[in-house]
Amino acid sequence: xxxxxxxxxxxxxxxxxxxxxxxxxxxxxxxxxxxxxxxxxxxxxxxxxxxxxxxxxxxxxxxxxxxxxxxxxxxxxxxxxxxxxxxxxxxxxxxxxxxxxxxxxxxxxxxxxxxxxxxxxxxxxxxxxxxxxxxxxxxxxxxxxxxxxxxxxxxxxxxxxxxxxxxxxxxxxxx
Amino acid sequence: xxxxxxxxxxxxxxxxxxxxxxxxxxxxxxxxxxxxxxxxxxxxxxxxxxxxxxxxxxxxxxxxxxxxxxxxxxxxxxxxxxxxxxxxxxxxxxxxxxxxxxxxxxxxxxxxxxxxxxxxxxxxxxxxxxxxxxxxxxxxxxxxxxxxxxxxxxxxxxxxxxxxxxxxxxxxxxxxxxxxxxxxxxxxxxxxxxxxxxxxxxxxxxxxxxxxxxxxxxxxxxxxxxxxxxxxxxxxxxxxxxxxxxxxxxxxxxxxxxxxxxxxxxxxxxxxxxxxxxxxxxxxxxxxxxxxxxxxxxxxxxxxxxxxxxxxxxxxxxxxxxxxxxxxxxxxxxxxxxxxxxxxxxxxxxxxxxxxxxxxxxxxxxxxxxxxxxxxxxxxxxxxxxxxxxxxxxxxxxxxxxxxxxxxxxxxxxxxxxxxxxxxxxxxxxxxxxxxxxxx
Numbered sequence: 082x083x084x085x086x087x088x089x090x091x092x093x094x095x096x097x098x099x100x101x102x103x104x105x106x107x108x109x110x111x112x113x114x115x116x117x118x119x120x121x122x123x124x125x126x127x128x129x130x131x132x133x134x135x136x137x138x139x140x141x142x143x144x145x146x147x148x149x150x151x152x153x154x155x156x157x158x159x160x161x162x163x164x165x166x167x168x169x170x171x172x173x174x175x176x177x178x179x180x181x182x183x184x185x186x187x188x189x190x191x192x193x194x195x196x197x198x199x200x201x202x203x204x205x206x207x208x209x210x211x212x213x214x215x216x217x218x219x220x221x222x223x224x225x226x227x228x229x230x231x232x233x234x235x236x237x238x239x240x241x242x243x244x245x246x247x248x249x250x251x252x253x254x255x256x
Numbered sequence: 257x258x259x260x261x262x263x264x265x266x267x268x269x270x271x272x273x274x275x276x277x278x279x280x281x282x283x284x285x286x287x288x289x290x291x292x293x294x295x296x297x298x299x300x301x302x303x304x305x306x307x308x309x310x311x312x313x314x315x316x317x318x319x320x321x322x323x324x325x326x327x328x329x330x331x332x333x334x335x336x337x338x339x340x341x342x343x344x345x346x347x348x349x350x351x352x353x354x355x356x357x358x359x360x361x362x363x364x365x366x367x368x369x370x371x372x373x374x375x376x377x378x379x380x381x382x383x384x385x386x387x388x389x390x391x392x393x394x395x396x397x398x399x400x401x402x403x404x405x406x407x408x409x410x411x412x413x414x415x416x417x418x419x420x421x422x423x424x425x426x427x428x429x430x431x432x433x434x435x436x437x438x439x440x441x442x443x444x445x446x447x448x449x450x451x452x453x454x455x456x457x458x459x460x461x462x463x464x465x466x467x468x469x470x471x472x473x474x475x476x477x478x479x480x481x482x483x484x485x486x487x488x489x490x491x492x493x494x495x496x497x498x499x500x501x502x503x504x505x506x507x508x509x510x511x512x513x514x515x516x517x518x519x520x521x522x523x524x525x526x527x528x529x530x531x532x533x534x535x536x537x538x539x540x541x542x543x544x545x546x547x548x549x550x551x552x553x554x555x556x557x558x559x560x561x562x563x564x565x566x567x568x569x570x571x572x573x574x575x576x577x578x579x580x581x582x583x584x585x586x587x588x589x590x591x592x593x594x595x596x597x598x599x600x601x602x603x604x605x606x607x608x609x610x611x612x613x614x615x616x617x618x619x620x621x622x623x624x625x626x627x628x629x630x631x632x633x634x635x636x637x638x639x640x641x642x643x644x645x646x647x648x649x650x651x652x653x654x655x656x657x658x659x660x661x662x663x664x665x666x667x668x669x670x671x672x673x674x675x676x677x678x679x680x681x682x683x684x685x686x687x688x689x690x691x692x693x694x695x696x
Contacts, residue, residue, distance in 0.1 A: 193635070196594035196610075198594075198595060201504065233462070235434060
């Protein structure tokens with residue numbers, strides 16, 4: 082598996098400060114630094130945020146949740162990936178590179194402080210931001226589907242910016 | 257229940273016609289209306305069955321007129337004259353004594369074929385004359401609908417506007433925790449009665465709308481994890497997906513002639529507005545824009561479409577011709593504007609507005625003038641017009657429970673003036689109401 086990771090990995094340098102409207106593929110260069118394989122996500126289990134006992138099935142949803150993170154967050158009424166979001170999607174791309182047979186559903190979600198139909202469109206834009214970046218990172222488009230749930234499936238129910246920020250999200254679901 | 261609509265054998269007889277009288281007239285404009293005091297006596301007949309049905313009808317008529325905010329039904333305990341006598345020969349002086357301006361009486365009788373004859377009269381207490389007299393032949397099971405038709409006749413005669421009581425509301429019934437809501441398509445009379453679920457809750461369903469004939473509903477559903485626009489036939493229960501689009505379709509509405517559905521298609525993250533011709537299945541794309549374009553609504557003449565877009569940087573309302581040409585921006589206010597709905601009268605567009613953490617329901621003229629906010633709350637959304645263009649329904653979400661961790665959603669109606677906000681009673685929570693045209 083390690084060899085596969087090395088062959089698939091591309092370390093991506095992101096040009097910061099580009100216009101939001103510029104296509105995301107225009108901001109990415111790969112320099113092929115193979116030492117990045119040392120940071121293969123499967124070896125950097127974050128035990129602080131999990132209670133797993135090492136029995137996580139590689140390539141599973143649980144593996145994704147524990148070792149990569151299964152979501153990115155968006156700003157209010159925004160669908161562009163944040164810096165943290167980009168980093169999360171890059172980790173996801175690496176992980177998908179390790180498990181070439183995994184297909185992914187990207188769910189787009191919105192907070193409740195918008196109207197239903199607008200939020201359906203916004204959720205779709207968020208899911209597509211994740212998908213487009215994955216494709217730019219070399220993941221095959223045929224492996225990534227998107228679905229928008231708008232504001233219909235909040236992760237956290239509550240009033241206030243803290244709750245709403247956690248609901249403006251893209252979620253990665255292994256199919 | 258659907259049979260009821262078909263069973264309505266409606267023999268309408270004008271019993272007495274009098275010249276139009278100007279006296280008994282409620283002038284309905286903007287601002288709060290002083291509701292008209294009206295005495296509605298128990299309808300009754302010669303049998304206990306007739307008396308029971310008559311009392312029920314009186315109850316429905318009273319509730320309708322009261323809820324409109326334009327009438328003040330008087331307490332029956334104050335009535336001096338008894339109902340059967342009043343139906344024969346009203347003692348107008350006794351009705352003036354209790355300050356009634358209008359009097360409603362009704363008599364029920366059986367016909368030879370087992371149906372019921374419902375005869376009702378509306379009296380002008382001060383002019384001392386009858387101003388409406390009608391009789392309806394109906395199956396007894398259909399009493400509720402006759403009560404709505406009589407309510408509409410009274411409403412129209414007194415206010416000069418079309419009635420809206422003989423109509424239905426389709427909406428989304430909600431239950432369960434806020435992060436795993438079970439949503440079902442449901443339909444009911446406008447007063448919440450005759451409630452019926454149309455879907456079983458296994459798939460998420462959203463945003464239903466009636467066809468102009470009130471026989472079909474277009475809505476959005478997540479069957480097989482594919483969010484698409486569907487068509488639902490009320491009588492047969494048959495459903496079909498609308499078109500074979502390469503992405504999510506949502507926000508559907510019928511054209512006023514019923515031949516088209518206008519909706520949004522999200523493709524590559526970009527939402528644009530399309531129409532589908534229901535006869536030819538032909539597709540036309542109306543907007544070509546990189547931003548969000550959704551919530552389209554036809555003008556009643558079918559010539560224009562109002563919709564929302566964030567193409568100018570924030571969510572605002574735009575109007576275009578029905579073929580997508582002639583685009584103009586309608587709203588310029590602070591905050592965000594959403595889900596515009598053109599009034600069936602054509603004179604106003606209702607919308608949801610978000611501003612400084614509050615949600616509002618408002619109306620604006622199609623030329624962009626005269627914006628007026630009607631109600632506000634933590635969350636109100638999704639206005640829909642009663643068939644007479646005088647009353648709106650919408651839904652309101654309220655935080656509930658510990659640390660506001662729950663949500664209650666309820667359907668409300670409100671008069672255009674912003675008064676007479678009334679909750680429509682539903683078995684569970686409710687959202688996304690859509691008002692039908694008058695029943696056919």
